[in-house]
Every structure is written in C-alpha cells, then in structure tokens.
Amino acid sequence: MTMIPADTKDWTWVLERPCSECGFDPKSYNRSGFSGAIASNAAQWSKELSKPQVGIRESPHRWSTLEYGCHVRDVYEIFNERLELMLSQTKPTFANWDQDKAAIDGRYGDSDPDAVVFDLGVSANKLARRIETLEVSDWEREGLRSNGSLFTVESIIRYLLHDVVHHIWDVTHNEKEII
Secondary structure (H helix, E strand, C coil), X not given: CCCCCCCCCCXXXXXXXXXXXXXXCHHXXXXXXXXXXXXXXXXXXXXXXXXXXXXXXXXXXXXXXXXXXXXXXXXXXXXXXXXXXXXXXXXXXXXXXXXXXXHHHCCHHHCCHHHHHHHHHHHHHHHHHHHHCCCHHHCCCEEECCXXXXXEHHHHHHHHHHHHHHHHHHHHCCCCCCC
16 A cells, blocks of 8 residues: 655644544543543544445545544554553653654555454453553553653543544545645
C-alpha cells in the first residue's frame, strides 16, 4: 500500500475544547464514564470491521477502515502501557510512537479483520478494567509525552478517548478529505 501523508498535528488541544471535525467534547466525559466509553468504542469497531471491503481505501489520502482499526488496536495497547508507566513510576517520559511507521511495519492493510476485532477488544477491555481499579490519588499522576506535553492519568484517558472516537468518525462520515 502507498503511504498516506503523515499526521503531524499536535492534537493536545482536544483536552481544552471540542473537536470541530468529529464533535468530541472532552467535558462531556467524566471519570465514571471512561470505561463505558471505551467498551462502546470497541463495539463500534467490531461493527465497522465486519463490513464488506473493509480493506479498501476510499481515498489515497486516508487509511482504509481496516488500517484505522489496526491503528486503534495499537492505540489501546500503547495507552495501556502508558497508564501502567504513570501508575508505577514518577512522571515517566513516554517513548515516541510513530504511527505511520507502525502501520507500515505492522502491515495494517494485510491484517485479518476478525483478528483485529479480537485484539482490539482485548486491549480495550484491559484498559477499561484497569481504569475501573484506579484510586482517587491515581488520577493526578503525571507522565510526559516525548515532545514534552504533560498529561495526568485523567487527561491522557480523555486524549485517548478523542483519538478512538475521532477514528470512528474518520471511517463513518461521508465527507472525503481533499488534500
């Protein structure tokens, strides 16, 4: 598959205001709803990845639904790891994750949709269950992204929620991105 243009935006602004593209509003989620939102998102991916022609790119500038599903699967796993680092270390710095390199190295476009659904569900469920075990004192623990962006446990979960919600929007909205 050909490479799509890299997304070089700093999306941390979605923690402060609604996303003008997907409509995600960080203030519409509270801690008690994080696990449910993750479970709901995983169920949406299961539905989207069961559709015919899931591996077809509708535009040369956008991933296929299958590729987005693989990305979300990996996002859930990466955020599981980051959450554990934040809970076990004092203000850890997260390794940089190149999502475009991961897509190529992981051969996202050649993946089995059923396996992606399964693995995405496992990673989402693991994260949702872990969130349910958080103590009050855990929510303000901090971690740093490799670019220096500071997150708390609460803000990194909100950031994750935007990412996975936005990617459902990417595969379900009818507008085609023009670059």
